[in-house]
Amino acid sequence: MLTPTQLCKCLGDDTRLSLISLLHGQGEVCVCDLVESLQAPQSTISRHLAQLRQCGLVVARRQGTWMHYRISPDLPGWAKKTLTQLVPAAREALALNESAASCCEN
Numbered sequence: 001m002l003t004p005t006q007l008c009k010c011l012g013d014d015t016r017l018s019l020i021s022l023l024h025g026q027g028e029v030c031v032c033d034l035v036e037s038l039q040a041p042q043s044t045i046s047r048h049l050a051q052l053r054q055c056g057l058v059v060a061r062r063q064g065t066w067m068h069y070r071i072s073p074d075l076p077g078w079a080k081k082t083l084t085q086l087v088p089a090a091r092e093a094l095a096l097n098e099s100a101a102s103c104c105e106n
Contacts, residue, residue, distance in 0.1 A: 010055035
């Protein structure tokens with residue numbers, strides 16, 4: 001079960017916070033879209049997504065060669081509320097666009 005301390009530790013990295021901010025409210029997003037949006041190597045993005053999966057913050061689905069990620073629907077209510085409050089400030093602080101690009105077929 002996710003605890004507040006685990007949530008804070010999991011989001012205590014700019015890349016992971018950026019990924020959560022891009023995923024929040026977007027439904028599923030392909031790894032290639034996240035790589036494009038953050039202008040980071042695919043290996044870096046995948047490593048951070050794996051950490052977010054271990055925390056239980058995101059879930060993944062494979063479609064052919066593409067991996068698609070979304071915020072876990074099983075997050076506790078307090079965690080969903082926390083993300084809803086945190087994401088706008090994180091987007092502003094990290095200078096993120098509201099949505100991820102689209103570079104692969106869903």
